[in-house]
Amino acid sequence: MNIKRCFTLTRAGIIESLQFRLSTLVVVAGNLLYLVVIYHLWQAIFASVDTDVVNGMTFSDTLIYLVLATALFNFMEMYVVWEIGRRVQSGEIALDLLKPMKYRSFLFWSYSGTAVTQFFFTFLPTFIVVTIVTNGAIPLGWNLLYFVISVVFAVSINYSIDFITGTICLYTESIWGINMMKPVIVLLLSGATIPIAFFPEPFKTIVQYLPFQSIYNAPLSVLLDGNPEPAKLLTTLGIQLFWCVLMNIVSRVFWKISLRQITVNGG
Amino acid sequence: MKRKSLGFYFRIYRKILAQDLKSKMSYRADFIISTIGMIFTNVAGFISFWILFQNFPSINGWGYYEMLFLYGFSLIALTPVQCFFDNNWNLRMRVYSGDFIKYCFRPINLFFYFQSEVFDIKGIGQFLFGLGTLIYSWNMLGLGFSALMLLKMIVFLISASLVMIALQNAAASACFWMQNSFFVLDFINKMKDYAKYPVTIFSSIFRFIFTFVIPIAFIAYYPSLVILRPDEVPLLSWLSPIVALVFFFLSYKLWMFGAMKYNGTGA
Numbered sequence: 001m002n003i004k005r006c007f008t009l010t011r012a013g014i015i016e017s018l019q020f021r022l023s024t025l026v027v028v029a030g031n032l033l034y035l036v037v038i039y040h041l042w043q044a045i046f047a048s049v050d051t052d053v054v055n056g057m058t059f060s061d062t063l064i065y066l067v068l069a070t071a072l073f074n075f076m077e078m079y080v081v082w083e084i085g086r087r088v089q090s091g092e093i094a095l096d097l098l099k100p101m102k103y104r105s106f107l108f109w110s111y112s113g114t115a116v117t118q119f120f121f122t123f124l125p126t127f128i129v130v131t132i133v134t135n136g137a138i139p140l141g142w143n144l145l146y147f148v149i150s151v152v153f154a155v156s157i158n159y160s161i162d163f164i165t166g167t168i169c170l171y172t173e174s175i176w177g178i179n180m181m182k183p184v185i186v187l188l189l190s191g192a193t194i195p196i197a198f199f200p201e202p203f204k205t206i207v208q209y210l211p212f213q214s215i216y217n218a219p220l221s222v223l224l225d226g227n228p229e230p231a232k233l234l235t236t237l238g239i240q241l242f243w244c245v246l247m248n249i250v251s252r253v254f255w256k257i258s259l260r261q262i263t264v265n266g267g
Numbered sequence: 268m269k270r271k272s273l274g275f276y277f278r279i280y281r282k283i284l285a286q287d288l289k290s291k292m293s294y295r296a297d298f299i300i301s302t303i304g305m306i307f308t309n310v311a312g313f314i315s316f317w318i319l320f321q322n323f324p325s326i327n328g329w330g331y332y333e334m335l336f337l338y339g340f341s342l343i344a345l346t347p348v349q350c351f352f353d354n355n356w357n358l359r360m361r362v363y364s365g366d367f368i369k370y371c372f373r374p375i376n377l378f379f380y381f382q383s384e385v386f387d388i389k390g391i392g393q394f395l396f397g398l399g400t401l402i403y404s405w406n407m408l409g410l411g412f413s414a415l416m417l418l419k420m421i422v423f424l425i426s427a428s429l430v431m432i433a434l435q436n437a438a439a440s441a442c443f444w445m446q447n448s449f450f451v452l453d454f455i456n457k458m459k460d461y462a463k464y465p466v467t468i469f470s471s472i473f474r475f476i477f478t479f480v481i482p483i484a485f486i487a488y489y490p491s492l493v494i495l496r497p498d499e500v501p502l503l504s505w506l507s508p509i510v511a512l513v514f515f516f517l518s519y520k521l522w523m524f525g526a527m528k529y530n531g532t533g534a
Contacts, residue, residue, distance in 0.1 A: 026450040030457060036473055037461050044327040044468040045319065054322055174297035177304030177389075184311045193315050200321045 005101065006109040013113015024121055031070065031122060038066050055197045060137045061224065062195060064130055068223070069192035069216045071126040072151070073183075075118040076158045076215070078111040081182055084166030085175030097259075104255060108159055115155070139226025146233060150219035153240035158215050160247035161186065167254050170261045191217040211243040276379060283383045291388060302392040309342060309396040312463070327468045334463075335404040336495055341463045341487035342397025344427035348435055349390035354382050355439035359449060362442050367529060377526055378519060408495075416494060423490035423504075426511035430485040431459060433511070433518035440518075443525030455481075462486035478503065485510055 017024075046052075046059045057065070084107070087093040096103050131138050165182045169175055187193050189212040196207055196217050207213055218236050222228070291298060316338065320331040329337075358381070361367040370381050410416075438455040442448040458481055466474055466484040477484045489504045503510075 022445070022447070022450075026454055030450075030454045034457070036469075037464070040469045040473065041326070041464060045323050047327065048323050048325045172296055172300055174294070174300045177297070177301035180301070180304035181307045184308045188311045188314065193311075194318050198318055198322050200318065203318075 006105070006112075009106070009109035010112045010116065013110055013115075014117055015113070017114045017117045024117075027074070028122060028125075031074065031126065034070060035067055035126075038070075039063060042066070057195060057197050060134050064134055064137055064224065065195050065220050066192070067126060067130055068220055069190075071123045072154070072216060072219065073187065073192060075115055075123045076155055077183070078115060078159065078162065080107060080111065080159065080162040081166045081169065081179050082175065083107065083111075084163075085169040085179070088169055089175070104163060104252065107163075138223065141226060143223055143226060143228065146228070146237070147219055147223040150222045150237060150240060153237070153244045154215045154219050156244045157211060157240070157247050158186075160244075160251040161211065161215075163251045164247070164254055167251070167258050170258045186212055186215065189213070190215045191220075211247060214240045214243045271375060276375070279375065280379075280383050284386050287384065287386050288388070298388060301389045305389050305392045306396055309393060312338060313400065327465060329465050332404040332407045333495060335400055336408065337465065337487045337491055338463045339397045339400030339402075339404060340424070340427070340491045341459075342393055343401065344424055344486050344490075345431055345459060345462075346390045346394040346397065347428040348431045349393060350387050352382055352432055352435055353387035353390075354385040355435050356452065357385070358439045359442040359452070362529065363446075367526075371526070371529075378523055410494065419493055422508060423493055426508040427486050427490045429511035429515045430482055430507075431462075433514035434458070434481070434483075436515075436518035436522045440522040440525040443529055458483050459486065462488070464488075482510065482514060485514075 042059060042062055046054070046062075052058055084093075087096060093103075096106065099106055131140075162182070165178060168178060172178065189207055189210055191197075191199075191207070191213060196204060196213060199207060218240050222233065222236055225233075313335075316331070316334055319326075320334075324330075326334065358367070361370075370377055373380050405412075434455050435452070438452045439448075441451040445451075461477075462483040466477055466488045469477065474484075478489075485507050489501070489507045492500050492504045
């Protein structure tokens, strides 16, 4: 595949998303308010116990974890499910399938521009603010590099899961319900709602075997660990790579099988 | 124009509702999946509370069952906005495409006619889940039961719903003044998720904001205190029906003001 083609789509996406500055502002305002809410909530929660450390997490650990999970969510969420669902309902999907590019990559690259702007306008500022506010709770060293690698895997896994969910829309022709379920399940099982460290036992183990924890829990635990043991780091990244490849294959195969399902009205 | 009586509006609503339900029935799979999605979301909220209270005894003096009570209360209070006012989500598209003009030519109340067009049946799943949670926590707390309590409950549930309806109306009416107002509605929609926390966990500035500016504290916290902690009911709780009516009236006026300003897309 021609790489230039892909970056043209990215560029178009960046330009498009820069058109809606006011909406970015509203999103940032919403995020700030969310930060305030979880800050107070977890402060109240931690105030109810005598110890500072619960399940190996302090208040500031929890806060960093949740805040950055939200920031990651904002930049990774591409609303792919909506897009596929809408296109299926309106029939425009037929045009997309005619494009000289695989639909899966076309969709990814056309949304990548938004992800890039989101990264610079929401994730990076949040990250910097959190680093300053928590005053050194985030170790700054090689872990940043590992974090970036981990995030790349996470983006890929997240996109594959999105694409699989979107493919389900071909069968159900219902978007709303599936769209409602997807983020809730992903956020809960990936530890973005409540850090996985707090999960009671059988659930903790089960969740470790699911792909979702590779999306938020893995990058964040890599980031928060200043001196990782090489074995532990490699396991985390290895598991991510495994899910990355597996979900990629599953989403491609599932899409291919499901294409036969598409019914477009008229024409 | 002669004012139509309430009975007239009631009759007309029944007729529109019947038509809407008939058209919905042709998408049975969509209804089932959406209901499952709704219940999933609520169950996820339930699970997050459960996980939290596996690790912590209370949140700012609020125990597990009291938090569940707030959660159940907020779910029920949020049902009417989901069932009866869901068309607000389409307002932006109607205004943008120019279809909105059709509502202006009917000899009935514009706001009523617009909202009556969609009845969202999905809200019923949420209502049942909320009711179950409420009854369960009510039982576990041993609050007792009397006819007066039931009456109070109904009055305060209605006023809580009115607050959320008011918020959504106001947010939806933003589309009369700005393009791409989806984010305003989405912002308010996210805010409603914070209604299930007691407002006392916030610092005084945010307590003020959540009480008077974005009054989400009136969706669950203030009204449920009347039942939950009858010995220490603050004045704001008793005032919540009046506050709700005022907010609703203001939002209605704002919505209508925007609608009157609307002059089509031309052609």
